[in-house]
Amino acid sequence: MEKSLELINTRIRDGNARVVAAEEMPSIVDELGEEGALKEVDVVTTGTFGAMCSSGAFFNFGHADPPIRMERVWLNDVEAYTGIAAVDAYLGATQQSATQGEEYGGAHVLEDLLAGNAVELQATSRGTDCYPRRSITTELLLEDMNQAIMLNPRNAFQRYNAATNSTDRTLYTYMGTLLPRCGNISYSGAGSLSPLPNDPHFRMIGSGVPIFLCGAEGMVVGEGTQHASRGGFGNLMVTGDMKRMTNEFLRAATMTGYGVTAYVGLGVPIPVVDLDVVRHTAVRDEDILVDVIDYGVARRDRPSRRKVSYAELKSGSVELGEEVVRTSSLSSYRMARKVADRLKEWIETGSMGDLALPTRRINPEGVSRPMRETQQAPRVREIMERQVISITEDEEIRTAAKRLLKGETNHLPVLDKDGILVGIVTTYDISKAVVQDGKHRCVRDIMTRKVVKTHPDEPVDIAARKLEQNNISALPVVDTANRVVGMLTAIDLGKLFGRRWMK
Amino acid sequence: MKLLITFSRKGGREPVIARIVKETGVLINVEKANIDSMAGEMLIDVPDEDASVVLERMEAAGVSVRVLEDAIVRDEEECIDCGACISICPQEVFSFDPDWRIRLHPGVCVLCGKCVIACPHRALSLQQ
Numbered sequence: 001m002e003k004s005l006e007l008i009n010t011r012i013r014d015g016n017a018r019v020v021a022a023e024e025m026p027s028i029v030d031e032l033g034e035e036g037a038l039k040e041v042d043v044v045t046t047g048t049f050g051a052m053c054s055s056g057a058f059f060n061f062g063h064a065d066p067p068i069r070m071e072r073v074w075l076n077d078v079e080a081y082t083g084i085a086a087v088d089a090y091l092g093a094t095q096q097s098a099t100q101g102e103e104y105g106g107a108h109v110l111e112d113l114l115a116g117n118a119v120e121l122q123a124t125s126r127g128t129d130c131y132p133r134r135s136i137t138t139e140l141l142l143e144d145m146n147q148a149i150m151l152n153p154r155n156a157f158q159r160y161n162a163a164t165n166s167t168d169r170t171l172y173t174y175m176g177t178l179l180p181r182c183g184n185i186s187y188s189g190a191g192s193l194s195p196l197p198n199d200p201h202f203r204m205i206g207s208g209v210p211i212f213l214c215g216a217e218g219m220v221v222g223e224g225t226q227h228a229s230r231g232g233f234g235n236l237m238v239t240g241d242m243k244r245m246t247n248e249f250l251r252a253a254t255m256t257g258y259g260v261t262a263y264v265g266l267g268v269p270i271p272v273v274d275l276d277v278v279r280h281t282a283v284r285d286e287d288i289l290v291d292v293i294d295y296g297v298a299r300r301d302r303p304s305r306r307k308v309s310y311a312e313l314k315s316g317s318v319e320l321g322e323e324v325v326r327t328s329s330l331s332s333y334r335m336a337r338k339v340a341d342r343l344k345e346w347i348e349t350g351s352m353g354d355l356a357l358p359t360r361r362i363n364p365e366g367v368s369r370p371m372r373e374t375q376q377a378p379r380v381r382e383i384m385e386r387q388v389i390s391i392t393e394d395e396e397i398r399t400a401a402k403r404l405l406k407g408e409t410n411h412l413p414v415l416d417k418d419g420i421l422v423g424i425v426t427t428y429d430i431s432k433a434v435v436q437d438g439k440h441r442c443v444r445d446i447m448t449r450k451v452v453k454t455h456p457d458e459p460v461d462i463a464a465r466k467l468e469q470n471n472i473s474a475l476p477v478v479d480t481a482n483r484v485v486g487m488l489t490a491i492d493l494g495k496l497f498g499r500r501w502m503k
Numbered sequence: 504m505k506l507l508i509t510f511s512r513k514g515g516r517e518p519v520i521a522r523i524v525k526e527t528g529v530l531i532n533v534e535k536a537n538i539d540s541m542a543g544e545m546l547i548d549v550p551d552e553d554a555s556v557v558l559e560r561m562e563a564a565g566v567s568v569r570v571l572e573d574a575i576v577r578d579e580e581e582c583i584d585c586g587a588c589i590s591i592c593p594q595e596v597f598s599f600d601p602d603w604r605i606r607l608h609p610g611v612c613v614l615c616g617k618c619v620i621a622c623p624h625r626a627l628s629l630q631q
Contacts, residue, residue: 184590
C-alpha cells in the first residue's frame with residue numbers, strides 16, 4: 001500500500017492533514033498497526049535543537065560611496081571570510097572575537113542580528129581603480145543587508161557519540177565539561193525526535209526538501225560535510241533566509257575552554273507515503289545506539305567505553321564499568337519538541353505550503369575518511385634528548401646537585417635499582433632542600449613521585465600540552481616498561497621551529 | 504539551612520564554630536571555608552530547626568551571617584534547558600522536570616561554581 005505525495009499535499013491544502021510529531025509515532029503504530037498508521041498519518045514532524053558548530057551566513061552589505069572592495073571584514077570584531085567579491089562575506093559561527101575571545105563570536109553576531117541589534121561592520125582594503133576606498137566603519141541592522149542567507153555546511157547529525165573522560169583532570173571540550181575519572185557523561189541530539197533517525201536511508205530527506213531552520217522555512221541543500229551515513233552518522237547541509245528567522249531558535253553559546261558555537265533549531269517534515277516511512281518514523285530511543293567515547297585520549301581514534309542507547313542517556317544515568325555515571329544533555333529536548341510542534345502547526349495551518357520529495361537523493365552510503373597526512377606529525381623520539389643524566393633514589397642530595405651542575409640540566413629523573421622511573425628532582429627541589437635547614441639527606445626525601453611523562457611515539461603537540469598544562473619544563477620519556485629512554489625539554493621543542501624554518 | 508558567615512580575625516583567633524557547637528550541641532556542617540590571616544568566609548549547613556539559635560550565637564560573637572536562599576541564580580531568558588549543568592553538579596542541584604525543563608534545588612548548593620563555567624549559555628551565576 002502506498003499514499004501519494006499529491007494526496008498528502010491536497011489534504012494539507014484542505015486543512016485536514018493528520019500531522020504528528022515523531023515522538024508519537026511508536027504508540028500510533030502500536031495501536032493501529034503499520035497499515036493503519038499509514039492510512040491515518042500524513043506527515044511526521046521531527047526536530048532537534050543543539051550545538052551545531054558548522055553554521056554561518058552569507059551577507060551582502062551593499063556598496064558604499066566611494067566603493068570599497070572589502071579584503072578583510074569584521075562584524076563586532078569577529079572576522080568574516082571575504083574571498084567572495086567586493087561586499088560579500090561569510091561569517092562562521094565559531095569564529096571568535098578579536099577582542100573578547102571565546103565569550104563572543106560569530107554565533108553571537110548572528111543572534112544579535114536576529115534580536116534586532118545593530119552590528120558594527122569594519123572593513124579594510126588596499127584600494128583599486130574601481131574600488132578606491134581603503135577602509136570603512138558603519139553600523140548595520142539585519143534589515144540593512146541586501147541578503148543574509150544562512151548556509152550551514154554540517155547540521156542535524158543523525159546521532160552523536162557521547163563523551164566521558166578517564167583522566168584525573170577536568171577536560172573542557174566541545175562536548176562540554178567532562179569531570180575527571182569518568183565523573184559524568186555528556187551527549188547531544190534529540191534521539192528519535194531528530195530528523196535523520198526517522199529517515200536513515202535518505203529516501204524522504206534530500207536536496208530541495210523544505211525544513212524548519214531557526215524559526216523560518218529553509219531547505220535541505222544536500223549532504224553535509226563529513227557526511228558518513230554508512231556508519232549512521234549522516235548529516236545535512238541546509239540553508240534559509242536569516243531575515244525571517246528568530247533568535248528564539250538560534251542561540252549563541254560558549255563551551256568553556258573550547259570556544260563559541262551556535263545552537264540551531266532544525267526540523268524536517270516527513271510525508272508518510274509508504275510502510276517504509278511508517279516503520280522508520282516509529283523509531284524509538286532504545287533503537288539508536290552510540291558509543292561513549294573517552295575524550296581523555298587526545299588522539300583522533302579515541303576508545304569507546306561501551307555502546308549506549310539514547311533511552312539510557314536520557315534516563316539521567318548510565319552504568320560504566322562498576323559505576324553509575326550521571327549524564328548531561330548538551331542539546332535541549334524541550335526546544336527540539338518546540339521545533340517539531342511549530343513545524344506541525346505550520347503544516348496544519350497550511351502556512352508552509354506543499355511538501356516535496358528530494359530533487360536529488362543524498363548518498364545513503366556516505367563514508368568520511370580521516371585526513372591523508374603526507375608528513376606525519378612530529379613524534380617525541382625525533383627531538384628528545386637521548387643522553388639521560390639520572391640518579392637513584394638513595395643517593396645523596398649533594399650528589400644530585402653535582403650531577404645537575406655537571407650535566408648543565410635542571411631535571412634529574414630518579415631511577416630504582418632496575419632502572420625504572422620512580423620520581424624526578426629539579427634544581428628547584430634541591431634549592432628548597434638546602435634553604436629548609438637541610439633536614440633531608442636522600443634524593444628519595446625530596447623527589448616528586450607523581451611524574452608527568454611522555455613516550456617516544458607520542459606526538460610532540462601532545463607532549464607540549466602536558467608541559468604547558470602542568471607548568472613544567474621537562475618530561476622524562478619512558479618505554480612501555482617505564483624505563484627512561486630520553487628527556488624532552490622546552491629546549492628540544494625549539495628544534496622543531498628550527499626545522500620548519502629550514503623548509 | 505545554609506548560612507554564609509564572614510568574620511574578622513583581627514580580634515584574635517577565637518574558635519567560634521567549635522564553641523557554638525559545644526555550647527548548643529547543634530551539629531554544624533562546614534561545607535566550604537576560606538580563611539586567611541585577616542578574615543574568613545564559611546558556608547555552613549545547620550538543621551532548619553536550630554538555625555535561629557546558631558544565627559543568634561554567631562551574631563553575638565561578632566560574626567556576620569547571611570541565610571543563603573537562592574545560592575544559584577538562573578537567567579531564564581538565557582537558559583534553553585539543555586541540561587549541561589545536571590551531571591557536573593556534585594550536589595545534584597539540577598534535574599529535569601517531566602517536560603524537560605530544568606528544575607533547581609538551590610538549598611543543597613555549596614557554591615562550588617562548576618555549573619557557572621559549564622553552562623554553554625552563561626545562564627547561571629552565584630548569588631553575590
